[in-house]
Amino acid sequence: MNTYNRFPITVDKAKGGYVWDIDGTKYLDFTAGIATCNLGHVPDVVKDSITSQLEKVWHCSNLYQIAPQQQLADLLTANSCLDQVFFCNSGAEANEAAIKLVRANNPNNRHIVAFRQSFHGRTLAALSATGQKKLHSGFEPLMQGFTFLTYNDFDSLNVLKENPPAAVMLELVQGEGGVIPAEQSWVEELVQVCTNAGILIMIDEIQTGMGRTGTFFAYEQYGFEPDIVTLAKGLGSGFPIGAMLAKDGTANAFQPGSHGSTFGGNPLATAAGIATVTEMTQSNILENCGQMSEMLFAELKNLQAEYSFIKLIRGKGLLIGIIVDGQAIQIVKAAIKENLLVTMAGQNVVRILPPLNVTAEDVSLFCEQFRNVLQTVSEKFYINE
Incomplete structure (x- = not known):
């Protein structure tokens, strides 16, 4: 099309x-496949991992335990402040999962604050969370429950104090919005406001994660711990995979049947992720x-x-x-x-x-x-x- x-x-x-x-x-x-091939194209360690998995099993569904999936989840939680992982197939799917998790945690508050010029994906909920009107055009009505504030603006944080949302959703470097880093002092104030008001902090690390900004996650450079993080792009070195990570207290709102994915966390994708994360953390x-x-x-x-x-x-x-x-x-x-x-x-x-x-x-x-x-x-x- x-x-x-x-x-x-x-x-x-x-x-x-x-x-x-x-x-x-x-x-x-x-371009690295738009921040996806962080280890370069066809890295040998990832190629070998996928090739080995090809000889075993490609797909068995999430009705059963998947050993590479658990191994990758262990690697991601060991290298982050998060405790649990949900696997999917893309960044938009990871953000959809995160939006659902926020709602599961807050049945009486569906409100999520995002920021102008943000980009969170093109599926309907992720698009609704994206602060770019040009991308909304032609797809209205969008999903309700999102408010947009000005990025790096201290005055906008007063809105969070006056009407606390269930969560704040942001990129620490707005990628598609113009490569705009969040200012350290602004992030510190934002985190303080959210902590005081019990607002979940959801960080979209789809483009900034997997080492792209110089640390494994961008949030590490800002000195705080988010409640939810979404990943994709560089996680599989070009093999399609996404992930939504959360702390126990937040993740436990999901129960069997709350969310799912036919292909999410399949053996081939997680084999690519294992090799990618291992190379990223051990080299x-x-x-x-x-x-x-x-x-x-x-x-x-x-x-x-x-x-x-x-x-x-x-x-x-x-x-x-x-x-x-x-x-x-x-x-x-x-x-x-x-x-x-x-x-x-x-x-x-x-x-x-x-x-x-x-x-x-x-x-x-x-x-x-x-x-x-x-x-x-x-x-x-x-x-x-």
Whole structure:
């Protein structure tokens, strides 16, 4: 169906930080499948885990115990402040599960506060929780029970005090909304308000989780413990899987029959997740993410000094937004001609998402290619500057 504006590239194979099209052209991929292939394309450890599981069982349904599912749940709870896990197949499904869990905890209060410019998915409840009117258009009436406040705005927190919702739902870096990090002081005030009023804190880590911002979860950098966290994207290194994690006191509101998924937590998906989480937690990949982030931010700042149409560089870890005075799509298209893949986060934001194990050599290559892209765009669209 006509639901995607696709670029004229047909990817035939991929490995590490590179993809090749059907004509054999090689591209440096700084999209990582939109923050999904955090270990690079076709990582050997994940490939081996899935291949091994293929010889055993692919699907048996959640009527029975699934050993890889339990193993992955143990890994996720051991590396977080959460206690229980529900597995599904995508980020939108994880957020749907989280919304249901909030309602199960609060039968007399269905109200959830989210934030403008947020993105939580395209299924109906997740879309209703998304603070972007352009995505709502044509799909009304949306699910009731959501109110949107201004992100990083202290005055908006007064609404939580005056009319406490059942939960607050937010990203700690708004990804699709423009790569906007939450301010530390604002998060601290938000958490204090929620704690005082007994408001559940639900963090959407679908894009920021699995090491993308330099820690396994982004919430670790803000010094608090959420009640619910949702995961997907990088959890399976490209194999479809989602997860909703919660603390015992919150998770126990679900009982058998409260929620379910035919394919959620299936042996193949959880085998991919086990290998991904194990590699993420037992290698130096998070350290590498931090080092390459510093290198990239420094190089991008240098480019900003050269090209005045770059207005701001922001983000965390290897989730980076380049705000431009103009249309980001022109840069994305020019990059393709330079054999470089980048993506967008709104009309004027170029989003950079390399794999977390990106090398210094590939960062240098990116900077060289991106400089050529900026020069091309400058000459074509900013000739009078």
